[in-house]
Amino acid sequence: MSLCCPTCKKRIHGSGRKELxxxxxxxxxxxxxxxxxxxxxxxxxxRITSTKDENNEGIELSNSN
Ligand SMILES: [Zn+2]
Structure with missing residues (x-):
């Protein structure tokens, strides 16, 4: 079984895996x-959270009007 690092896609070999x-x-x-x-x-x-907050505010404002 070989693993790949999600960040740099480098293969992680058995020996290094134990240490990691x-x-x-x-x-x-x-x-x-x-x-x-x-x-x-x-x-x-x-970024997703801050965008969501902005959208919610806009929806709330248009609903109350
Ligand atoms: Zn890596």
């Missing part, structure tokens, strides 16, 4: 890739 698992970095190949993915996800969610 002990460091809680799986499925990423390194701490850097884990942080990049986490950061990108948080950034995306923040």
């Amino acid at each position: 698992k002990s460091k809680n970095l799986l499925p990423f190949c390194s701490e850097k890739c884990k942080l990049i993915d986490l950061g990108a996800w948080l950034d995306a969610e923040y």
Whole structure:
């Protein structure tokens, strides 16, 4: 079974996998890739949330009118 890092798509081999698992970095190949993915996800969610809030405000205003 081979794993690929979701961030850089690098293949994670069996020997490296044990070490990554002990460091809680799986499925990423390194701490850097884990942080990049986490950061990108948080950034995306923040943008979606702020857009949603703007939309809700617009809907509320048009409903009360
Ligand atoms: Zn990686």
